[in-house]
Amino acid sequence: MDSDPISRPKALLLLPPPPSPSFDEFQQAYGAALSTVCSKLSQTLAGANSKALLHIAVSIPDALSFSFQNRARVFPYLQHFLATLYKLIGIISAEENIELDVTGGLDTRVFFLDYDPVESFSQPIRTSQYGPIVDLKSLANCGRDWDCVYYLENKTGRHLATSFSSHSSATMHPVPAGADWNRSELSHRPDHMQPSEPHYSVAVGGTFDHFHLGHKLLLTATALTLEPVSDTDSDTERVITIGVTVDELLANKKYAEYLETWNERCNSVESFLIDIIDFVPLENDAPRIQRVSQPGPNGEYILMKLKSDLSLKLVQLSDPFGPTITEESISALIVSKETSKGGAAVNAEREKKGFKDLDVFEVDLIHSGNVSSVDVEKTFESKISSTEIRRRQADLAKR
Incomplete structure (x- = not known):
């Protein structure tokens, strides 16, 4: 991580697919990693007149496939995951006295990544360099100047890091994580019976x-x-x-x-x-x-x-x-x-x-x-x- 107090620390956190829409399960899956990364970035500022930038890529299997069209049918599911993750970020920052979105604080930005831990080395049906859903290769090759890329230290997190690093020379750092979990399969598929x-x-x-x-x-x-x-x-x-x-x-x-x-x-x-x-x-x-x-x-x-x-x-x-x-x-x-x-x-x-x-x-x-x-x-x-x-x-x- 660049220690120059004038520079703006920048990092990417790669998250495996969510376990469920439940906040408690989100917290159990991602809480330790978010707490570690947010604290690390906040500490690098050391009173500097800038904000640390943290991009958070949440994996959603098949998110770029035709099964996820049209977007209106998966909107409730995806926006709820966004809200739950931003809520978790807010709670962690409040508990650990980390400032958000102000000078001397942390600027977090969440988007989605088409990644499947089971079939991560196969190409998605579609690729996209335009978010807020992006494919793994486009993210790795986008040229953002992250000081480091964090991943969860469990089986699924390491698998995601390996897939990402196959397209990127970024410095990879593991962060604490709970045991692997089964991702939610219940609500993330579009309801094609719903007119939209x-x-x-x-x-x-x-x-x-x-x-x-x-x-x-x-x-x-x-x-x-x-x-x-x-x-x-x-x-x-x-x-x-x-x-x-x-x-x-x-x-x-x-x-x-x-x-x-x-x-x-x-x-x-x-x-x-x-x-x-x-x-x-x-x-x-x-x-x-x-x-x-x-x-x-x-x-x-x-x-x-x-x-x-x-x-x-x-x-x-x-x-x-x-x-x-x-x-x-x-x-x-x-x-x-x-x-x-x-x-x-x-x-x-x-x-x-x-x-x-x-x-x-x-x-x-x-x-x-x-x-x-x-x-x-x-x-x-x-x-x-x-x-x-x-x-x-x-x-x-x-x-």
Whole structure:
């Protein structure tokens, strides 16, 4: 690990397939490894004016196969695993006094890896350099400058490390792990009896102030709803639209003087999404960015082309609906469980215009259940609340 205090420590943690959707089993399977890696990275900062970056690749067998299409049918399963893992990260950081997503703290980013410990040396039906689901070889060859790659010190973890290192010269480090477990087979297959359409234009909205675990979950879940396309079908345009609330609508927020600007919040959103989506080797072309300012509703936006058929669009959100009621092509809306009523309101407005209803996907909340004490609960909550982060900044300013 680079000890230069100016550099930003970066690491990758490879996780075998989850044992089940249960938080307790997640904690038993991954807790020791996450605790070790998070502590190691936090200690390397030693008061440096930066954040350590930890990418976490969770293995999901066959995640790139045609059996996982369309994405809408596996969304509940995958988003729940994301929420459970981010919750575990939050609890560990609270118990061990590790700062998250602030200077001097740890920035964790979770995505999925198509890996099967039983058939890891066979090629998946599909490969993808674009997440949030990526194949093993693309991940190993993406050129990210990780200081080291961590893997679990058990049979399945070593098997995953061997498969990864067959494509990469990265430094590999084992971390503690429990005994091997049987992966969940119950809920990870698509329900083909459930009617659902593929989505190529999806939307989400929020303030995204002081970027935290809840924002990461929401944005990763949004990217998961976007249907992949084959190279032979590259004429299908795919767009992720992110409405980011304008500064003027946030003036009455608590501790408003510590709110980030619209541009700062957009920078957090776009850097995170690119990081979990774009695993193309670094020597290839960077995303093309266009800033648009034109009359009419939703005329101010940033358009980022990641590839010819894949774009991110960050729109100034100045009302509760944004582009969901002006762009008929948007077919899905992603909301958290606490804002689920917003989906019905959007569809009521679309109906007035003669637009087809959006499919509304709900994302789990990251809550503080299973914590060890009231103090840990308070610390945990402070890490996933923009208001609490601003309050802490206000308290520090008074000292």
